[in-house]
Amino acid sequence: MNEGTDMSSPELSQFPPDFVWGAASASYQVEGGVDEGGRGESIWDRFCATPGKVRNGDSGAIACDFFHRHRDDIALMKELGIDAFRLSIAWPRIVPQGRGEVNREGLDFYDRLVDELLNAGVRPFVTLYHWDLPQVLEDRGGWPARETVDAFAEYVEAVAGRLGDRVGHWITQNEPWVASWLGYGWGKHAPGRTNEADALAAAHHLLLSHGRAVEILRSAAPTSEIGITLDLHPVYPASEENADAAAAAHVDGFHNRWYLDPIFRGSYPEDMLEYFAANGPRVLDGDLELIQTPIDFLGVNNYSRRLVRADPNGGDPMNVRKPESQYTDMDWEVYPDGLHDLLVRVRDDYGPRSIYITENGAAFPDVRGHDGSVRDPERRSYLESHIAAVGRAVEAGAPVKGYFVWTLLDNFEWGWGYWKRFGLVYVDFPTLERIPKESFSWYREFISKQRTGKATELAHA
Ligand code: FCB
16 A cells, blocks of 8 residues: 555645645435425436346435535535535436426525535536436437437526526536446446447437537636536557557547547547448537537546457457456556546647546445444545646646545445445445545545645745
8 A cells, every 4th residue: 555655645746726626426326305306307217216227226316315414515525625526416406397397496406505515615516417317308319319409408508597606617518428328328327228329329419418508608607617527548558469559549439539529629530430330420510510619628537547459359349457456346447647648648639728637536345444434545545646647647737727536425326326435435325424434534634735735835935
């Protein structure tokens, strides 16, 4: 374990004084209260209720009960000392029927939440879509249907009209790759479809909905900063063989360039258009211009790297496991240099105005000790080494403005249910008791040192 003195420790000097330290969350994973406040059904309620879809039959019906306990959780955020909290809005709370009537109670809930955060000195970073589509919209075709983009635009107007005066940072979409491929291509996430053409249509409409949301937010909240969050993976070939390099380029095209290229260059990558051939999305005139509408920041979610080699039988690239590496409870390789490489590459190839790390963190099988405490040295070491990697990327000129740990509270981890714990705070799900882990104390001290260190630097400047 790294004791905070070796090469992987983050250095104070690496981060600018206004760097934002935060923690992230998502509505369905923490809120619960699914039948309260006039909320409609979401695709995740339906998916969880479908036998065999989510481990152990778990669902977000109660989750962390953040819907009722958010004041206590904001007190925890204050104790942690974070500058910002990333939350998402549950679309089914705002437009329960998908189109038409806006549910005032739903808006009231987020209105209060935003005020409570601001009163606690914590800035809200608000994600508009973190995967909880109203089920009625899925019944009418879901994201593969172009009409869903119009429904999203109406929802965004309602939210921006209400919160636009106080929310300084907006994230239109969270991880369109996951929403489209796990949801529509491979059936691992809600709504559980398994069709490549649906996945590609969904991805196009998610990107299009992002462009529409940017336009709406620009006029409703002109002083706020607007971005989109992508799950990006640094991809490495397992050898110097040409075939492995080609495999890595393909995986990069599939995960990264398919989203980065349209957003920053206004085109889909040629090699991937060729690869998807007949199943490619229907792109109408003006779509790519809309997707390319300038943004203020790119949100980057990153947890690991991809190490790949070509399939000798000509199939899709294969993942390579490194026996000497550490893997988290998700079986994701711990590889902090990947985050550095990714940030520098994104800066070089796409030149975003700024970048926020909107998610980074690790799941480990935490348990409470006899004294009731939760020791999680692996998580602390993971965070330390990844924050240090971000620091090196900042020094190399990547315009990173902030970092959000995934996540504040152990929560509903999608298809894995409550089995995977990513939190800085342990949640005892039967009682909903919150127990800050050791990593919570580490992050609190780290943030506090950043502040006092910066204050001293400024005083001597
Ligand atoms: C990301 C999701 C987030 C969380 C983490 C572990 O893909 O955006 O909701 O589940 O993974």
